Structure formats: structure tokens, C-alpha cells
Amino acid sequence: MIEFKSPCGHTVRARDEDAGRDVKCNYCGKEVRVPSDRADDLDFLMSEVSATSAVASPPRKARGGGPFSGGRRSAESGPREVILKLTYAAAAITAVVIVTRNYVLPALAPGEAPEEASGMHQPSPEPRPRRVTFGLTDLSGEGGLYVSAVPPGAEVYLVDQKTWTMGQRIVTAPGSKRMASGETFCGTEGVFIVEAALPWNDKSLKAYPDYNSTFRRALESAEKGEASNALARQYFLPDGATSVFVTKETDQTYVVRQYKVELRKDGWESVTAFFVPASLKVGDLVTRYLPSEPRFGFDEEHVRGELEYYGVPLHDRTYVMDALARIGAVPYDTSGGSVGAEPRVVRMFRIDVGTGQFRTQVLSGAGSAGGN
Secondary structure (H helix, E strand, O other): OEEEEOOOOOEEEEOHHHOOOEEEOOOOOOEEEOOOOOOOOHHHHHHHHHHHHOOOOOOOOOOOOOOOOOOOOOOOOOHHHHHHHHHHHHHHHHHHHHHHHHHHHHHHOOOOOOOOOOOOOOOOOOOOOOOOOOEEOOOOOOOEEEEEEEOOOOEEEEEEHHHOOOOOOOOOOOOOEEEOOOEEEEOOOEEEEEEEEEEOOOHHHHOOOOOHHHHHHHHHHOOOOHHHHHHHHHHEOOOOOOEEEEEEOOOOEEEEEEEEEEEOOOOEEEEEEEOOEOOOOHHHHHHHHOOOOOOEEOOHHHHHHHHHHOOOOHHHHHHHHHHHHHHOEEEEEOOOOOOOOOOOOEEEEEEOOOOOOEEEEEEOOOOOOOOO
8 A cells, every 4th residue: 555645735545556657636636646665676577577478458558657757657568668677687686796796705705815817826924923922022033032121221232152252341342233122132043142231420320329429439439350340249239140340441431241141043031131229129129210111921920929939028029020010020139138138149030021931040149129
């Protein structure tokens, strides 16, 4: 049933088959055109074919019918019109099939790409660099060396042990590589020497309490050689350095820390150089001198249990955890004594940069961050 408004304003009801024809309004008596409520679809085309080929009663004569402009020609359409409509419909169906096959279906199939016209097999894409869940969170590659320093402005150099001698500056060594804190070195195996150096008047060092009045004044009056080296080893936090010494050049004095590391392609090693006073508490180290952005991931519950096992007091445990999350390593005095007391047990707590595993080792040297 089709309902529409007559020009007089009253509602006219007509049968579906009267669409496009003229019917009489029961109120005003005028003939009005019944609007079409269907598109010119395949069902209508098939009904046209049936009406044309039927040998039963002849089609009714339309009253005032016309072309498809608001109405629709009824069953009196001739075979020619029907054939044209079927041709248009076939063309539309063909276009839909082509579009669906070439554009819609490939888009709905994830991971499948259309084959090249040549039929040649395309090479597989290169594997993406590995991103670790634990350890250094932005680490990529299979193995190598990660170097960092506190403060981060230290000059860092790397050289093959075969070409240089420990205890001498390697800045001018043949084949030495300049690095920056936070960088990685990959793809080479062997034993290497890592050097971190800071000028004695570096602004980061002068930010430490009493640095100028204690270490620098003492170093200025000390003789070159072992006396200066002993001052550096005593003043700064032990961090596993193989050699700590002071070099007095023509126009500058440097505090130097060197480390020996063995590198392999299938595992990670790390060096963290600490130019930090041994008297500095771990809370001050974390809140005043370390970067705030965490870069290392690890099992916090497991690490917290390890710190408890090694005797780190509850009030320092949070600071140590923060330091491990930010720089991946922190020396800590686990003997509980004050600076200068004996015996002292200084441990380096470390997070493996590749796996996130907790590691620790006993360090030699005087003082440490932390302690009561």
C-alpha cells in the first residue's frame, strides 16, 4: 500500500502496482499521480520480462503514464525497453564484481598482497630490531656494549686492548672510538678498554657539596702521580673501574676512569662510570643528580626481595629501585657503616641491559652511596 498527499491536502491510499499511474482522490475527485516507492531494480526488470512474455490477459492500459521521472512506466513497456534495462543491469553487476574482486577482497584479507604481474616471488622483509621487555627499554640488536656516565657529560672512548695500555689516556689511541653516555657499540667481539673522563672544573662536579673546598683544593696541592690518583680513588664512589687516575695537562686537569670489558655478539655488557662523591647518600643521588626518566625495566618484586636480602634498609630501598630504573646501576654500602668505617662492603647493584636480570658484585674502594 502506498500513501501520499493529494494537492487538496488529504491522504490518498493506492495499491503498490498503481505506482506511477493516475488515481482519483476520494475527497476532491481529481486525478493525481501515485509516486513510485521502489528503485528500478532487478525485481522490477524481471517483472517486466514476465509481463511482456505472458500470453494471458493483455496488459492494462496506463492512465497518463510517462517516462521514469517521478513515476515509472508500467507493464506496457515493449521488449526493446526491457532489453535495454537488462543490458544496463548486466553492466552494473559486472562493474560490482570487478570492484569487489580487485579492491574490496584484498583489503579484507590481512597479510595478503596481490602478486606481481611477473609472478616472481618477493623476498621476505628484514626482521625488525629486537625490543626488550626487561632491561634497557629502547635497546635493539643482538649484543654489544652499553656505556653511560654520571654525570652524563663525561668524555667516553673505546679502544681495543691490543692497541693500548691500561692507565694511560686513550683519547689519541689509534683506532679509538668516541662515544657519548647512553650509546651502544655492537658487532665486534674481543677485549676492550672503555674510558670516561671529566675535567676537574666541570660544572656538574662543582654542583656537589664541598667539592671545590675538599677534592679540588687537595688535588691542586698534591703531587702528580700516585698521590693525585689516591685522592681520586678516595673521593669518588667505587664503580668497578679497573683504573682511576688524574692527568694534569698543560691547560686542564682530568679525572679518568677506565674499565676492561669482554664483548661478544650474542650478549650484552654495560659500563656505568660514576663521578659521584663517596659521601653522597643514595637519596640525594637519586633526587638531585640522576635523570628523572626511567629507561630500565625489571621484575620489581624480585629486585625488592634481593635488596632486602643484601641488607638495604627500607628507607633506602625505594631510592635504589629508582636508581636502577633510571640508569640501571648504583653502588651501595651494604655494611651499614658510615664513610671511613672499616670493614666496608660496597656492592654494585645492576640491571642487565639485555635481559633485565638483577646482578650484583662486591667492589673494592672506599665509600659508597647509601648507608646509614
